[in-house]
Amino acid sequence: MDDASPSGGIEAGRAIPDHKPTVAVSMGDPLGIGAEVIVKSLADRPRRGRARWVVLGYASCLDAAARAAGIEPFWWIVPSGSPVLLEASGAHDVVVVDYARDASLTAVGPPDPSARGGGARATREGGEASFRFVEDAILAAKGRLPGLGPADAIVTGPINKEAWALAGRAEFPGHTELLAARFRGKRQRMMFVAPQLRTMLVTTHVPLSHVAGLLSLGRVLETIELAHEACVRLGVERPRVAVAGLNPHASEHGLFGDEEARVIEPAIALARQQGIDASGPHPGDTVFNAAVRGRFDIVVAMYHDQGLIPVKLLAFDRAVNYTAGLPAVRTSPDHGTAYDIAGRNAADPGSMAAAMDLALVFAAGR
Numbered sequence: 001m002d003d004a005s006p007s008g009g010i011e012a013g014r015a016i017p018d019h020k021p022t023v024a025v026s027m028g029d030p031l032g033i034g035a036e037v038i039v040k041s042l043a044d045r046p047r048r049g050r051a052r053w054v055v056l057g058y059a060s061c062l063d064a065a066a067r068a069a070g071i072e073p074f075w076w077i078v079p080s081g082s083p084v085l086l087e088a089s090g091a092h093d094v095v096v097v098d099y100a101r102d103a104s105l106t107a108v109g110p111p112d113p114s115a116r117g118g119g120a121r122a123t124r125e126g127g128e129a130s131f132r133f134v135e136d137a138i139l140a141a142k143g144r145l146p147g148l149g150p151a152d153a154i155v156t157g158p159i160n161k162e163a164w165a166l167a168g169r170a171e172f173p174g175h176t177e178l179l180a181a182r183f184r185g186k187r188q189r190m191m192f193v194a195p196q197l198r199t200m201l202v203t204t205h206v207p208l209s210h211v212a213g214l215l216s217l218g219r220v221l222e223t224i225e226l227a228h229e230a231c232v233r234l235g236v237e238r239p240r241v242a243v244a245g246l247n248p249h250a251s252e253h254g255l256f257g258d259e260e261a262r263v264i265e266p267a268i269a270l271a272r273q274q275g276i277d278a279s280g281p282h283p284g285d286t287v288f289n290a291a292v293r294g295r296f297d298i299v300v301a302m303y304h305d306q307g308l309i310p311v312k313l314l315a316f317d318r319a320v321n322y323t324a325g326l327p328a329v330r331t332s333p334d335h336g337t338a339y340d341i342a343g344r345n346a347a348d349p350g351s352m353a354a355a356m357d358l359a360l361v362f363a364a365g366r
Helices: 034-042 059-069 085-091 124-141 161-166 175-183 208-214 217-233 259-273 287-292 304-315 350-364
Strands: 022-026 052-057 076-079 094-098 153-156 189-193 198-201 240-244 277-282 298-301 320-324 329-333
Touching: 022 124, 022 350, 034 052, 034 059, 034 350, 052 059, 052 085, 052 124, 059 094, 076 085, 085 094, 124 153, 124 161, 124 175, 153 350, 175 320, 175 329, 189 217, 189 304, 198 217, 198 287, 198 304, 217 240, 217 259, 217 298, 217 320, 240 259, 240 287, 259 277, 277 287, 287 298, 287 304, 298 304, 320 350, 329 350
Parallel strands: 022 052, 022 153, 052 094, 076 094, 153 329, 198 298, 240 277, 240 298
Antiparallel strands: 189 198, 189 320, 320 329
């Protein structure tokens, strides 16, 4: 295999530590584009050489993705539970932990690009496999995956929520909720990092009709605090945190709701008492434009689509999901399984590559 070597910092002003961090990468749904974007991202030799990458998934899916892309396989394969995992990860930049022979799973092959109906679909088998890959990545971060020392970061490939539900895991709407449960986190938040914009969510995967009832002074304040801390870890010396309102025009002084005056404004005031440069509540239809123009370093959004629409509009193939508030570093590409193009060598690896790079930045700053 190639002996790739470190090539300086991941981004300006951020140095790579002398030792190589270990990053556990869960492949995501085997029937999605996870294998493809992982292979394409790690095919970059400088990126490959910056860490020891342990990919948890099916080797057959990675092999198929490499063949379709014309990429020569660059990884070492060990079966799940292998006692030589630690030795292999020390000797090779990329080790694939292959679950093909795991009796607890029904093996799922790579997606079939010739499948009718626009490609693959959510299945129980895909949900079971992707859930297991994430569970083992979490064990790796805790230093409890057999044969491997503690991982410095987790990068999670795209999963499908319907597939998780089919596999009996409906209690976890997504990665964030599973990570919070397994790490017993009480302050975790979804943060999205794009080249032009950073945003963090107060609420995540909940119906829009429930958002107002979930807002509290403490929850908004914690999100502001975590947004500030995350930006500091990314090298922003004094982060400027903009807090969006919930209602149109940030309620227009109470004309369109009282959440701003009752919850959001007091939370901002308490954050400022802690020395955080927080401002708002700003109208949701203008605050993101101001952040993109350089006025703010991060925007705290009240609900999922308020924060995600501008991020995905600006950087659909470059944005990264980071889980703030966990004892472990976790990043993920900001896209789904893309069943419709799985197996067709049509996936853009930009978001996965950015997720890997950002994981190393946060790992270096721990």
